[in-house]
Amino acid sequence: MSITSIELIIALLLAPMILRNQQYKKYVFFIMNMILYFLACGTYQSFLGSLLWIVVPYIYCHFFKKKTPLFLCMTILFLYLNRYDWIFQSLHIPYMIPFMIFGLSYIVFRQIDYVLGYEFYHDDEKHFIDYINYILSFYTIICGPIQSYQYFYEDFYVKKEDFTQRQILDCFNRIANGFIKISLISYYLHKFADEAFASFSSQFQLLPFIIFMVCNVWFIYFNFSGYCDVVNGAAKLAGFDLPENFHQPFLARDISDFWNRQHITLTKWITNYIFTPIVKKMMERFSIDLSQYIGFFVAFLIAGLWHGTTMNYLIYGILQAIGVCLTKLYTTYMTKKLGGKKAFRLYRQQKHVKVIEIIVTQIYIYISFIFIGYDIIGLL
Protein backbone atom coordinates (compact mmCIF):
# COMPACT_ATOMS: atom_id res chain seq x y z
CA MET A 1 0.00 0.00 0.00
CA SER A 2 1.31 3.46 -0.87
CA ILE A 3 -0.13 6.94 -0.57
CA THR A 4 -1.46 6.69 -4.15
CA SER A 5 -3.13 3.25 -3.62
CA ILE A 6 -6.78 3.30 -4.57
CA GLU A 7 -7.90 1.62 -1.31
CA LEU A 8 -6.13 4.27 0.78
CA ILE A 9 -7.50 7.15 -1.28
CA ILE A 10 -11.04 5.73 -0.89
CA ALA A 11 -10.50 5.51 2.88
CA LEU A 12 -9.15 9.06 3.05
CA LEU A 13 -12.22 10.34 1.19
CA LEU A 14 -14.72 8.24 3.18
CA ALA A 15 -13.27 8.93 6.62
CA PRO A 16 -14.45 12.57 7.01
CA MET A 17 -18.05 11.45 6.34
CA ILE A 18 -18.13 8.44 8.65
CA LEU A 19 -15.65 9.40 11.40
CA ARG A 20 -15.87 13.11 12.16
CA ASN A 21 -17.49 13.56 15.59
CA GLN A 22 -19.37 10.25 15.27
CA GLN A 23 -20.43 8.37 18.39
CA TYR A 24 -19.01 5.02 17.25
CA LYS A 25 -15.94 6.36 15.49
CA LYS A 26 -13.62 4.27 17.64
CA TYR A 27 -15.17 1.05 16.26
CA VAL A 28 -15.59 2.29 12.69
CA PHE A 29 -11.97 3.48 12.67
CA PHE A 30 -10.89 0.10 14.04
CA ILE A 31 -12.69 -1.76 11.23
CA MET A 32 -11.24 0.55 8.58
CA ASN A 33 -7.74 0.13 10.00
CA MET A 34 -8.03 -3.66 10.07
CA ILE A 35 -9.33 -3.88 6.48
CA LEU A 36 -6.64 -1.54 5.14
CA TYR A 37 -3.90 -3.27 7.09
CA PHE A 38 -5.03 -6.66 5.79
CA LEU A 39 -4.94 -5.32 2.21
CA ALA A 40 -1.50 -3.80 2.84
CA CYS A 41 -0.12 -7.09 4.17
CA GLY A 42 -1.28 -8.94 1.07
CA THR A 43 -1.24 -12.46 2.54
CA TYR A 44 -2.89 -14.16 5.52
CA GLN A 45 0.52 -15.26 6.75
CA SER A 46 1.83 -11.71 6.85
CA PHE A 47 -1.37 -10.38 8.42
CA LEU A 48 -1.42 -12.98 11.20
CA GLY A 49 2.32 -12.61 11.84
CA SER A 50 1.89 -8.85 12.07
CA LEU A 51 -1.04 -9.19 14.48
CA LEU A 52 1.07 -11.42 16.70
CA TRP A 53 3.84 -8.81 16.69
CA ILE A 54 1.32 -6.11 17.61
CA VAL A 55 -0.64 -7.98 20.29
CA VAL A 56 2.25 -9.49 22.30
CA PRO A 57 3.63 -6.16 23.71
CA TYR A 58 0.08 -5.11 24.65
CA ILE A 59 -0.45 -8.31 26.66
CA TYR A 60 3.07 -8.06 28.12
CA CYS A 61 2.29 -4.60 29.57
CA HIS A 62 -0.64 -6.04 31.53
CA PHE A 63 1.46 -8.61 33.33
CA PHE A 64 5.03 -7.31 33.62
CA LYS A 65 6.50 -4.05 34.86
CA LYS A 66 10.09 -4.66 33.73
CA LYS A 67 10.32 -3.60 30.09
CA THR A 68 13.94 -4.49 29.26
CA PRO A 69 13.37 -8.18 28.25
CA LEU A 70 10.54 -7.14 25.93
CA PHE A 71 12.61 -4.39 24.25
CA LEU A 72 15.59 -6.72 23.85
CA CYS A 73 13.44 -9.36 22.09
CA MET A 74 11.75 -6.68 19.97
CA THR A 75 15.10 -5.20 18.87
CA ILE A 76 16.53 -8.58 17.80
CA LEU A 77 13.31 -9.55 16.01
CA PHE A 78 13.08 -6.11 14.38
CA LEU A 79 16.58 -6.52 12.90
CA TYR A 80 15.72 -10.08 11.79
CA LEU A 81 12.32 -9.28 10.28
CA ASN A 82 13.61 -6.18 8.50
CA ARG A 83 16.48 -8.28 7.11
CA TYR A 84 19.66 -6.57 8.19
CA ASP A 85 21.74 -8.82 5.92
CA TRP A 86 25.15 -7.60 7.05
CA ILE A 87 24.36 -8.67 10.63
CA PHE A 88 22.68 -12.02 10.08
CA GLN A 89 24.71 -13.21 7.10
CA SER A 90 27.93 -12.63 9.00
CA LEU A 91 26.49 -14.72 11.86
CA HIS A 92 25.38 -17.40 9.33
CA ILE A 93 21.77 -17.23 10.49
CA PRO A 94 19.33 -18.14 7.68
CA TYR A 95 15.98 -16.40 7.14
CA MET A 96 13.12 -18.63 8.18
CA ILE A 97 10.23 -16.15 8.18
CA PRO A 98 8.76 -15.94 4.66
CA PHE A 99 7.06 -12.54 5.05
CA MET A 100 7.66 -9.01 6.24
CA ILE A 101 5.57 -6.88 8.59
CA PHE A 102 4.08 -3.91 6.79
CA GLY A 103 5.03 -0.58 8.40
CA LEU A 104 7.20 -2.30 11.00
CA SER A 105 9.61 0.64 11.44
CA TYR A 106 6.84 3.02 12.48
CA ILE A 107 4.89 0.37 14.39
CA VAL A 108 7.92 -0.24 16.63
CA PHE A 109 8.26 3.44 17.56
CA ARG A 110 4.61 3.64 18.52
CA GLN A 111 4.79 0.40 20.50
CA ILE A 112 7.80 1.58 22.50
CA ASP A 113 5.99 4.82 23.33
CA TYR A 114 2.86 2.90 24.37
CA VAL A 115 4.72 0.35 26.51
CA LEU A 116 6.86 2.94 28.33
CA GLY A 117 3.91 5.17 29.09
CA TYR A 118 1.59 2.31 30.10
CA GLU A 119 1.85 2.77 33.87
CA PHE A 120 0.79 6.41 33.49
CA TYR A 121 -2.45 5.72 31.61
CA HIS A 122 -5.84 5.68 33.33
CA ASP A 123 -7.77 2.41 33.04
CA ASP A 124 -10.12 3.78 30.39
CA GLU A 125 -7.10 4.73 28.25
CA LYS A 126 -5.89 1.13 28.08
CA HIS A 127 -8.54 -0.36 25.78
CA PHE A 128 -7.32 -2.78 23.15
CA ILE A 129 -9.23 -1.04 20.36
CA ASP A 130 -7.58 2.31 21.17
CA TYR A 131 -4.20 0.57 21.15
CA ILE A 132 -4.86 -0.97 17.70
CA ASN A 133 -6.19 2.33 16.35
CA TYR A 134 -3.02 4.02 17.59
CA ILE A 135 -0.64 1.41 16.16
CA LEU A 136 -2.43 0.75 12.85
CA SER A 137 -4.02 4.13 12.06
CA PHE A 138 -4.22 4.17 8.26
CA TYR A 139 -3.21 7.82 8.30
CA THR A 140 0.17 7.14 9.86
CA ILE A 141 0.96 3.48 9.07
CA ILE A 142 3.01 4.13 5.92
CA CYS A 143 5.46 6.85 7.03
CA GLY A 144 4.23 8.51 10.21
CA PRO A 145 4.13 11.18 11.53
CA ILE A 146 5.10 9.59 14.85
CA GLN A 147 2.70 10.61 17.61
CA SER A 148 2.82 9.70 21.27
CA TYR A 149 -0.10 7.60 22.52
CA GLN A 150 -1.09 10.38 24.90
CA TYR A 151 -1.28 12.88 22.02
CA PHE A 152 -3.23 10.41 19.86
CA TYR A 153 -5.72 9.52 22.59
CA GLU A 154 -6.45 13.10 23.67
CA ASP A 155 -6.88 14.22 20.07
CA PHE A 156 -9.09 11.23 19.18
CA TYR A 157 -11.68 11.92 21.89
CA VAL A 158 -11.80 15.71 21.72
CA LYS A 159 -14.97 16.91 19.99
CA LYS A 160 -13.95 19.05 17.04
CA GLU A 161 -15.68 22.30 16.11
CA ASP A 162 -17.57 22.46 12.82
CA PHE A 163 -15.43 23.41 9.87
CA THR A 164 -15.82 26.65 7.97
CA GLN A 165 -15.78 26.42 4.18
CA ARG A 166 -12.41 28.15 4.22
CA GLN A 167 -10.93 25.44 6.46
CA ILE A 168 -12.30 22.66 4.23
CA LEU A 169 -10.80 24.36 1.18
CA ASP A 170 -7.44 24.73 2.98
CA CYS A 171 -7.43 20.99 3.69
CA PHE A 172 -8.20 20.08 0.06
CA ASN A 173 -5.60 22.60 -1.07
CA ARG A 174 -3.00 20.93 1.13
CA ILE A 175 -3.96 17.45 -0.12
CA ALA A 176 -3.75 18.59 -3.76
CA ASN A 177 -0.35 20.22 -3.12
CA GLY A 178 0.81 16.98 -1.53
CA PHE A 179 -0.18 14.91 -4.57
CA ILE A 180 1.55 17.41 -6.89
CA LYS A 181 4.72 17.15 -4.79
CA ILE A 182 4.62 13.34 -4.87
CA SER A 183 3.42 12.60 -8.39
CA LEU A 184 5.01 15.42 -10.33
CA ILE A 185 7.89 17.21 -8.59
CA SER A 186 9.45 14.31 -6.70
CA TYR A 187 8.84 11.97 -9.69
CA TYR A 188 11.09 14.11 -11.92
CA LEU A 189 13.65 14.79 -9.19
CA HIS A 190 13.97 11.04 -8.63
CA LYS A 191 14.33 10.49 -12.37
CA PHE A 192 17.09 13.12 -12.61
CA ALA A 193 18.87 11.69 -9.56
CA ASP A 194 18.67 8.16 -11.06
CA GLU A 195 20.04 9.30 -14.42
CA ALA A 196 22.84 11.32 -12.81
CA PHE A 197 23.73 8.37 -10.56
CA ALA A 198 23.90 6.05 -13.58
CA SER A 199 26.21 8.42 -15.46
CA PHE A 200 28.81 8.81 -12.71
CA SER A 201 28.58 5.30 -11.23
CA SER A 202 30.85 3.76 -13.91
CA GLN A 203 33.31 6.64 -14.02
CA PHE A 204 33.33 9.64 -11.66
CA GLN A 205 32.21 12.95 -13.20
CA LEU A 206 31.75 16.08 -11.10
CA LEU A 207 28.69 17.63 -12.75
CA PRO A 208 26.43 14.52 -12.68
CA PHE A 209 27.58 13.95 -9.08
CA ILE A 210 26.47 17.46 -8.06
CA ILE A 211 23.15 17.06 -9.91
CA PHE A 212 22.65 13.71 -8.16
CA MET A 213 23.38 15.17 -4.69
CA VAL A 214 21.01 18.10 -5.11
CA CYS A 215 18.16 16.16 -6.78
CA ASN A 216 18.34 13.35 -4.22
CA VAL A 217 17.95 15.73 -1.26
CA TRP A 218 15.10 17.64 -2.90
CA PHE A 219 13.43 14.37 -3.95
CA ILE A 220 13.46 13.17 -0.33
CA TYR A 221 12.02 16.49 0.83
CA PHE A 222 9.25 16.76 -1.78
CA ASN A 223 8.28 13.10 -1.58
CA PHE A 224 8.09 12.95 2.20
CA SER A 225 6.62 16.39 2.80
CA GLY A 226 4.09 15.70 -0.01
CA TYR A 227 3.05 12.52 1.76
CA CYS A 228 2.72 14.47 5.03
CA ASP A 229 0.61 17.14 3.30
CA VAL A 230 -1.79 14.47 2.04
CA VAL A 231 -2.20 12.60 5.33
CA ASN A 232 -2.23 15.68 7.57
CA GLY A 233 -4.80 17.42 5.33
CA ALA A 234 -6.98 14.32 5.00
CA ALA A 235 -6.76 13.57 8.73
CA LYS A 236 -7.82 17.12 9.56
CA LEU A 237 -10.95 16.68 7.41
CA ALA A 238 -11.86 13.64 9.50
CA GLY A 239 -11.24 15.48 12.78
CA PHE A 240 -7.69 14.35 13.61
CA ASP A 241 -4.79 16.73 14.22
CA LEU A 242 -1.55 15.04 13.25
CA PRO A 243 1.74 16.63 14.32
CA GLU A 244 3.75 18.45 11.64
CA ASN A 245 6.94 16.89 10.29
CA PHE A 246 8.54 19.78 8.40
CA HIS A 247 9.30 23.42 9.12
CA GLN A 248 11.31 24.90 6.24
CA PRO A 249 14.35 22.62 6.65
CA PHE A 250 16.26 24.41 3.90
CA LEU A 251 16.48 27.54 6.00
CA ALA A 252 18.34 25.65 8.73
CA ARG A 253 21.37 27.51 10.12
CA ASP A 254 23.23 24.39 11.26
CA ILE A 255 22.76 20.59 11.32
CA SER A 256 21.23 20.66 14.78
CA ASP A 257 18.71 23.25 13.55
CA PHE A 258 18.12 21.14 10.41
CA TRP A 259 16.97 18.14 12.48
CA ASN A 260 14.60 20.38 14.42
CA ARG A 261 12.99 21.29 11.08
CA GLN A 262 13.18 18.00 9.12
CA HIS A 263 11.26 14.85 10.17
CA ILE A 264 10.44 16.67 13.40
CA THR A 265 8.45 13.84 14.98
CA LEU A 266 11.33 11.39 14.51
CA THR A 267 13.77 13.89 16.03
CA LYS A 268 11.45 14.31 19.04
CA TRP A 269 11.10 10.54 19.48
CA ILE A 270 14.85 9.95 19.26
CA THR A 271 15.51 12.86 21.63
CA ASN A 272 13.02 11.57 24.20
CA TYR A 273 13.75 7.86 24.10
CA ILE A 274 17.40 7.58 23.05
CA PHE A 275 19.34 10.83 23.46
CA THR A 276 17.91 11.92 26.84
CA PRO A 277 18.32 8.61 28.74
CA ILE A 278 21.84 8.09 27.34
CA VAL A 279 23.06 11.60 28.16
CA LYS A 280 21.47 11.49 31.62
CA LYS A 281 23.22 8.19 32.35
CA MET A 282 26.55 9.36 30.89
CA MET A 283 26.48 12.56 32.94
CA GLU A 284 26.84 10.44 36.09
CA ARG A 285 30.35 9.47 34.88
CA PHE A 286 31.55 11.94 32.29
CA SER A 287 31.50 15.68 31.66
CA ILE A 288 28.38 17.22 30.11
CA ASP A 289 30.24 17.85 26.82
CA LEU A 290 31.49 14.30 26.42
CA SER A 291 28.08 12.94 27.46
CA GLN A 292 26.28 14.91 24.77
CA TYR A 293 28.74 13.81 22.06
CA ILE A 294 28.24 10.17 23.03
CA GLY A 295 24.48 10.80 22.99
CA PHE A 296 24.61 12.32 19.49
CA PHE A 297 26.56 9.38 18.06
CA VAL A 298 24.36 6.69 19.56
CA ALA A 299 21.14 8.54 18.65
CA PHE A 300 22.14 9.18 15.04
CA LEU A 301 23.57 5.68 14.55
CA ILE A 302 20.21 4.23 15.60
CA ALA A 303 18.33 6.80 13.48
CA GLY A 304 20.54 5.94 10.49
CA LEU A 305 20.05 2.20 10.83
CA TRP A 306 16.33 2.68 11.34
CA HIS A 307 16.14 4.47 7.96
CA GLY A 308 17.55 1.51 6.05
CA THR A 309 19.12 -1.91 6.41
CA THR A 310 22.43 -1.45 4.56
CA MET A 311 25.80 -0.08 5.66
CA ASN A 312 25.07 3.08 3.64
CA TYR A 313 22.61 4.13 6.33
CA LEU A 314 25.19 3.53 9.04
CA ILE A 315 27.54 5.99 7.30
CA TYR A 316 24.64 8.42 6.86
CA GLY A 317 23.92 8.26 10.61
CA ILE A 318 27.60 8.79 11.50
CA LEU A 319 27.78 11.82 9.18
CA GLN A 320 24.72 13.37 10.83
CA ALA A 321 26.25 12.83 14.27
CA ILE A 322 29.51 14.46 13.09
CA GLY A 323 27.45 17.36 11.71
CA VAL A 324 25.69 17.95 15.03
CA CYS A 325 28.97 17.64 16.98
CA LEU A 326 30.61 20.20 14.65
CA THR A 327 27.65 22.52 15.27
CA LYS A 328 28.17 22.26 19.02
CA LEU A 329 31.92 22.84 18.70
CA TYR A 330 31.28 25.88 16.48
CA THR A 331 28.76 27.28 18.99
CA THR A 332 31.12 26.78 21.94
CA TYR A 333 34.12 28.24 20.08
CA MET A 334 32.26 31.32 18.82
CA THR A 335 30.58 31.96 22.19
CA LYS A 336 34.01 32.01 23.85
CA LYS A 337 35.60 34.08 21.10
CA LEU A 338 32.85 36.71 21.06
CA GLY A 339 32.62 36.87 24.86
CA GLY A 340 29.27 35.29 25.69
CA LYS A 341 25.97 33.90 24.44
CA LYS A 342 24.42 37.31 23.94
CA ALA A 343 27.26 38.46 21.66
CA PHE A 344 27.03 35.22 19.68
CA ARG A 345 23.28 35.69 19.23
CA LEU A 346 23.85 39.23 17.92
CA TYR A 347 26.58 37.97 15.59
CA ARG A 348 24.20 35.36 14.14
CA GLN A 349 21.57 38.01 13.44
CA GLN A 350 23.75 39.61 10.76
CA LYS A 351 22.50 38.94 7.24
CA HIS A 352 25.78 37.74 5.75
CA VAL A 353 26.32 35.31 8.65
CA LYS A 354 22.80 33.95 8.12
CA VAL A 355 23.41 33.37 4.40
CA ILE A 356 26.81 31.72 4.93
CA GLU A 357 25.45 29.43 7.67
CA ILE A 358 22.49 28.37 5.51
CA ILE A 359 24.73 27.62 2.51
CA VAL A 360 27.27 25.63 4.55
CA THR A 361 24.44 23.62 6.13
CA GLN A 362 22.90 22.94 2.71
CA ILE A 363 26.21 21.69 1.32
CA TYR A 364 26.71 19.38 4.29
CA ILE A 365 23.19 17.99 3.84
CA TYR A 366 23.73 17.40 0.10
CA ILE A 367 26.94 15.49 0.79
CA SER A 368 25.72 13.44 3.75
CA PHE A 369 22.40 12.47 2.10
CA ILE A 370 24.05 10.70 -0.88
CA PHE A 371 23.91 7.49 1.16
CA ILE A 372 20.10 7.50 1.25
CA GLY A 373 18.43 5.42 -1.43
CA TYR A 374 21.64 4.62 -3.35
CA ASP A 375 24.42 2.12 -2.78
CA ILE A 376 27.37 4.53 -2.65
CA ILE A 377 29.50 2.08 -0.66
CA GLY A 378 29.06 -0.44 -3.50
CA LEU A 379 30.68 2.05 -5.88
CA LEU A 380 33.83 2.47 -3.79
Place this chain on the structure above:
Amino acid sequence: MNVTEQLTEIFRDLFDDEEIVLTREMTADDIEDWDSLTHIQLMSICEKEFHLKFSTVEMMHLKNVGDLIDMIEKKM
Protein backbone atom coordinates in the same frame (compact mmCIF):
# COMPACT_ATOMS: atom_id res chain seq x y z
CA MET B 1 12.28 27.90 50.85
CA ASN B 2 9.40 26.29 48.96
CA VAL B 3 9.76 24.29 45.73
CA THR B 4 9.08 27.26 43.44
CA GLU B 5 11.72 29.40 45.16
CA GLN B 6 14.27 26.59 45.05
CA LEU B 7 13.49 25.98 41.39
CA THR B 8 13.89 29.68 40.61
CA GLU B 9 17.40 29.54 42.09
CA ILE B 10 18.19 26.46 39.99
CA PHE B 11 16.90 28.12 36.81
CA ARG B 12 18.87 31.31 37.46
CA ASP B 13 22.09 29.36 38.02
CA LEU B 14 21.63 27.05 35.03
CA PHE B 15 20.62 29.69 32.51
CA ASP B 16 22.96 32.29 33.99
CA ASP B 17 20.17 34.87 34.22
CA GLU B 18 19.29 36.52 37.53
CA GLU B 19 16.13 38.05 36.07
CA ILE B 20 14.26 34.77 35.56
CA VAL B 21 10.93 34.76 37.40
CA LEU B 22 9.20 31.38 37.20
CA THR B 23 5.50 31.06 36.44
CA ARG B 24 3.49 27.85 36.25
CA GLU B 25 2.74 28.45 32.56
CA MET B 26 6.38 28.96 31.58
CA THR B 27 7.74 26.54 28.92
CA ALA B 28 11.01 25.91 27.07
CA ASP B 29 9.88 28.43 24.45
CA ASP B 30 10.10 31.23 27.03
CA ILE B 31 13.79 30.76 27.82
CA GLU B 32 16.10 31.00 24.83
CA ASP B 33 18.78 28.54 25.99
CA TRP B 34 16.33 25.88 27.19
CA ASP B 35 17.03 23.08 24.69
CA SER B 36 17.04 19.29 25.04
CA LEU B 37 20.50 19.28 26.61
CA THR B 38 19.83 21.97 29.21
CA HIS B 39 16.55 20.17 29.93
CA ILE B 40 18.52 17.05 30.85
CA GLN B 41 20.87 19.17 33.00
CA LEU B 42 17.87 20.77 34.67
CA MET B 43 16.37 17.36 35.48
CA SER B 44 19.67 16.06 36.87
CA ILE B 45 20.10 19.13 39.10
CA CYS B 46 16.50 18.78 40.34
CA GLU B 47 17.11 15.09 41.11
CA LYS B 48 20.16 16.00 43.21
CA GLU B 49 18.65 19.04 44.94
CA PHE B 50 15.34 17.42 45.84
CA HIS B 51 16.74 13.86 46.33
CA LEU B 52 14.42 12.11 43.87
CA LYS B 53 14.45 10.31 40.50
CA PHE B 54 12.60 11.06 37.25
CA SER B 55 11.89 8.42 34.63
CA THR B 56 12.22 9.14 30.89
CA VAL B 57 8.44 9.11 30.48
CA GLU B 58 7.89 11.45 33.43
CA MET B 59 10.38 13.88 31.90
CA MET B 60 8.57 13.62 28.57
CA HIS B 61 5.14 14.33 30.00
CA LEU B 62 6.18 17.68 31.53
CA LYS B 63 4.37 20.40 29.62
CA ASN B 64 5.44 23.45 31.64
CA VAL B 65 7.08 24.60 34.88
CA GLY B 66 3.78 24.00 36.73
CA ASP B 67 3.95 20.30 35.84
CA LEU B 68 7.55 20.16 37.11
CA ILE B 69 6.60 21.79 40.42
CA ASP B 70 3.66 19.38 40.85
CA MET B 71 5.80 16.36 40.06
CA ILE B 72 8.52 17.39 42.53
CA GLU B 73 5.95 18.05 45.28
CA LYS B 74 4.27 14.70 44.60
CA LYS B 75 7.56 12.81 44.84
CA MET B 76 8.95 14.58 47.93
